[in-house]
Every structure is written in structure tokens, then in C-alpha cells.
């Protein structure tokens with residue numbers, strides 16, 4: 001998968017291509033419509049009775065004389081609607097019976113959409129999109145419903161006619177017995193293409209258009225991978241509309257988000273340690289993971305197991321005296337050392353071979369507050385998770401002062417909102433106009449403020465660096481791993497990242513790789529997963545990637 005674009009970036013790319021004279025807006029719209037039709041028939045070959053997908057061929061007489069396929073195309077007031085008119089024309093050209101409904105005023109359509117509206121009028125009718133529309137669709141024996149209502153230009157709350165109709169349509173047409181397929185052009189109406197959140201609409205069960213397939217153009221949009229969108233996009237297909245050759249400007253590039261994929265491991269993983277074949281355990285790094293007191297050591301042990309499995313040469317648990325016996329009974333390959341207080345930690349960190357630290361899982365707020373200053377002053381690569389984040393909820397600035405560039409913060413939503421309350425509030429606000437503030441924006445802003453890597457957890461994990469680099473590790477669509485929502489899985493993630501830091505990964509790469517391996521381990525196990533299983537799946541995941549991993 002390539003870069004993920006915001007609506008503004010996509011618009012800028014299209015605009016640059018049009019201004020360069022390489023292509024017209026009308027040509028792009030035609031290619032977009034063709035792309036949608038291609039995707040429909042690639043996805044559901046059984047719908048294709050007429051043969052040639054590219055259009056232009058006369059329809060197969062069997063399609064007309066036999067049972068004609070039937071489509072409803074819902075067109076909106078902008079260029080997304082324009083794509084819809086192209087799709088309607090191409091389907092009709094292939095022998096389909098097509099009904100088109102327009103939400104909005106035809107006279108106000110933008111120029112390219114207007115042209116395609118008029119082309120469609122030469123071969124078909126346009127009915128008004130009304131609040132009764134869903135009844136028509138529900139009663140009709142349709143094979144396909146196309147959502148061309150709103151695309152990247154969707155920017156404000158939905159009105160009653162639009163929102164209610166879509167909601168009833170989607171709700172009443174869910175379930176296996178539904179005959180027709182549902183396709184959204186660019187994004188399902190009801191979602192924001194920058195944020196993935198639902199557009200504001202005053203309806204209790206508001207869902208928006210619930211698609212089986214979403215066909216987007218040139219590049220996937222950031223919002224396809226965030227928040228609620230993954231629940232309603234169905235599946236994403238990206239269609240080329242001939243914009244490839246135009247790179248983004250430098251300024252545009254620095255604000256790109258990239259998806260995390262297996263390259264994070266393949267580029268670095270197998271060799272990222274000192275000495276690929278002849279190295280010894282110290283050349284693979286030594287991680288120190290601090291535990292909480294007696295009865296609270298499980299989380300840190302999970303993290304430690306993760307760090308060891310991901311390839312740290314040695315992993316030591318730093319335990320308070322009260323927990324020494326408990327931890328000693330539970331570990332074998334892991335080591336332990338007593339870390340009673342900040343002074344003891346200071347002494348231990350005199351050993352320069354300890355090159356990665358992890359604070360937070362099960363640590364306890366007080367112990368985290370006591371030990372964090374010494375740990376951070378040692379300037380080792382350091383993961384701060386869980387209690388090490390919550391401990392500074394009252395004074396995040398005190399934490400930010402101590403952080404350095406080799407730190408990785410791994411908050412979930414609650415911890416994020418405690419450390420960055422203003423950023424969290426911006427993210428939580430329901431957008432009323434575009435461009436909207438997304439989890440990508442929020443994580444970037446947090447990383448810049450903290451001066452280190454921030455990994456903001458969730459099914460749509462976002463990782464950002466202070467310099468604006470940003471990536472999305474989305475466990476959605478074919479990478480869905482809902483089993484990760486289990487106690488302790490975040491502790492294992494902290495351990496994976498710590499282990500990778502010990503191996504010498506740069507903080508951003510460690511966070512990306514850790515997050516990616518975390519989801520892969522969950523997928524390799526599948527349903528029934530508990531946190532303990534995650535480190536145990538790593539050998540299998542790594543073997544499949546690179547034999548020497």
C-alpha cells in the first residue's frame with residue numbers, strides 16, 4: 001500500500017495534473033467512473049453479463065433479452081455525484097437497467113459533474129432523492145446500489161433527508177439475505193475522508209451508507225483506515241486514474257501518512273543487531289523492564305517475554321524487593337535484579353550495556369513517578385507505557401521536560417487524553433466543516449509537543465515522530481485482529497518495542513515494527529487469543545518473513 005492522502009492533498013494532486021495540461025477534470029472523472037465499474041466486476045464477476053469492462057463495446061444481447069441487471073445510483077451535489085453519472089452511463093451501456101436519483105440542485109452541479117449529468121439525461125432519467133427513496137430501493141429487485149452522494153468534499157452535518165434515508169436504507173438492507181451489492185464511490189456517505197469519523201447527524205442509530213466495497217482513486221485516503229470508516233467501507237479498492245507521475249510538493253510530502261507493512265521488518269529486522277552471524281547476546285542488546293510490587297508483576301513479565309522473543313539479547317526485570325520472590329518463581333530465560341528505589345536504579349544504569357528501558361506496565365503510579373526521572377536522565381532508549389504515562393496526568397509538562405528523542409510513548413485513548421487534553425478534545429469534537437482533525441493530526445501534534453515518538457493505540461494505531469513523520473498500523477479489513485482487545489496485549493506491545501530498541505532499531509522504526517508484529521502475531525493466533533500467546537506467536541511470524549529473523 002502506498003501513502004495515505006488527505007482530501008486536500010488529493011485535491012492538490014488532481015489540480016496540479018489538470019493545470020499542467022496533462023489531463024482534464026472531465027477525463028479524470030471518466031477514468032474514475034470506469035475504475036468503479038471495473039472494480040465492481042472484478043469483485044463480483046457474476047454481475048458482469050456484458051463482457052468488456054472498459055466500456056465502449058455494445059452490450060451483450062443476452063444481457064438485454066434475459067434478466068437485465070438493475071442498479072440504483074445515488075448522486076450528490078458535487079463531483080462525487082459526477083462520478084455517479086459516469087457509472088450510470090457505463091452500466092447502462094453494458095445492458096443494465098439503471099435508475100438515477102439526485103440529491104441537490106442539478107443547476108448547481110460543478111462543471112464536470114454537470115456535463116456528465118447532461119450526458120446521462122440523453123439516455124436516462126434523473127429522479128429526485130427524497131425521504132421516500134429507501135422504500136423504492138427496498139421494494140425494488142436491484143442488484144447494485146451505488147453511493148455517489150458525497151466523497152472527499154463531505155464536510156458538514158447531514159440533513160434529515162440525506163441522513164435518514166441512508167440510515168434506513170442501510171439498516172433495512174443488512175443481513176445475508178440482502179440480494180444487492182453496495183458500492184461507495186471514494187468513501188461511504190456519512191464518513192469523513194480525513195478522519196474516518198461519522199459526520200454529525202442527529203439520529204440514534206445513524207450509520208451512513210454501509211458499503212460492501214469502496215472504490216477510491218489514485219491513493220487510499222487517510223480516513224479509510226481510521227475510526228469508524230473501517231466498519232462501513234467494506235473493502236477498499238484503489239483505482240489508478242493516471243495521476244501517478246505527479247509527486248507531491250515538499251511541503252505536501254512532510255504531511256503524508258504512510259501505512260505500516262511488512263517492509264518495516266524486512267528492511268531492518270534480520271540484520272538489525274551488531275553482527276548478523278557472529279554476534280553474542282550483548283550485541284543484541286540488553287533491556288531492563290521495571291515491574292510493580294508484589295501481586296502486580298504480571299504486566300511487566302508479559303512485556304519482558306515480548307522483548308525477549310522479538311530478539312533482545314538479554315532481558316532483565318527490575319523488581320522491588322517485595323516482588324522478588326514472586327517474579328523469581330515465574331521466570332527462566334528472563335533475569336531479575338532488585339530495583340528498590342531511584343538510587344538503586346541509578347546504580348544499575350551505570351552498566352552501559354543496558355541499552356533499552358521499559359517503564360509503566362503494572363508499575364504503580366508512585367513507583368513510576370519515583371523512577372521515571374532517573375530512567376529518563378540516563379538517556380537510554382525508553383518506552384513509557386501505562387502507569388508511567390498516567391503518573392503524569394496532573395502535570396504532563398513535567399514529563400515532557402524529561403523526555404528525549406529516544407523515547408517512545410504508547411498511550412491508549414484514555415492515557416492520550418490525560419497527557420494531551422487539548423489535543424484529545426480537538427479529536428473528540430464532531431467535525432462540522434472540513435478539513436477535519438484526525439487521529440493522524442492528533443498524534444503528530446502530540447509527538448511534536450512531547451519531543452519523541454508517540455504511538456497512539458487502537459485498531460487504528462497511529463505512530464508519529466516530532467519531525468512530522470507519521471504512519472498508520474491499521475488492524476482493519478483483511479488485517480482485522482479484534483482479539484487484541486484483551487487484557488495485557490498493550491503490555492506485550494510495550495515489550496516488543498523495548499526489545500526492538502535493545503536490538504538497535506531507531507525509535508520510530510521500533511514503534512512501527514513492534515506495532516506491525518503485534519497485529520501479525522494476533523492474526524497468526526486468531527480467536528481465543530490471550531496476551532500470553534502473543535510473544536509465543538512471534539517465532540512463527542518471523543520465520544514466515546525471513547528465515548534469519
Ligand SMILES: NC(=O)C1=CN([C@@H]2O[C@H](COP(=O)(O)OP(=O)(O)OC[C@H]3O[C@@H](n4cnc5c(N)ncnc54)[C@H](O)[C@@H]3O)[C@@H](O)[C@H]2O)[C@@H](O)CC1
Pocket residue numbers: 014025028029030032076077078079080081082083110149150151152153154155156157158159162185186187199217
Ligand atoms: N476533482 C476531480 O478532478 C475529481 C474528483 N473526483 C470525485 O470528486 C469527489 C470530490 O468532489 P467534490 O469536491 O465536489 O466533493 P463531493 O462531491 O464529495 O461533495 C461536495 C458537495 O457536497 C456538498 N456537501 C458537503 N457536505 C455535505 C453534507 N453533509 N450534506 C449535504 N451536502 C454536502 C458541498 O456543498 C458540495 O456541493 C471525489 O470524492 C471523487 O469522487 C473524481 O471524479 C476524480 C476527479
Ligand SMILES: Nc1ncnc2c1ncn2[C@@H]1O[C@H](COP(=O)(O)OP(=O)(O)O)[C@@H](O)[C@H]1O
Pocket residue numbers: 386412457458459461475480481482483484485486487488489490491492493518
Ligand atoms: N479491536 C482491536 N483491533 C486491533 N487491535 C486492538 C483492538 N483493540 C485494542 N487493540 C490493540 O490492543 C492493545 C491494547 O492495549 P491497552 O489498551 O494498553 O491494553 P492493556 O492495558 O490491557 O494491555 C493495543 O496495542 C491496541 O492497539
Ligand SMILES: [K+]
Pocket residue numbers: 080147148149150151184185186187188189
Ligand atoms: K460516496
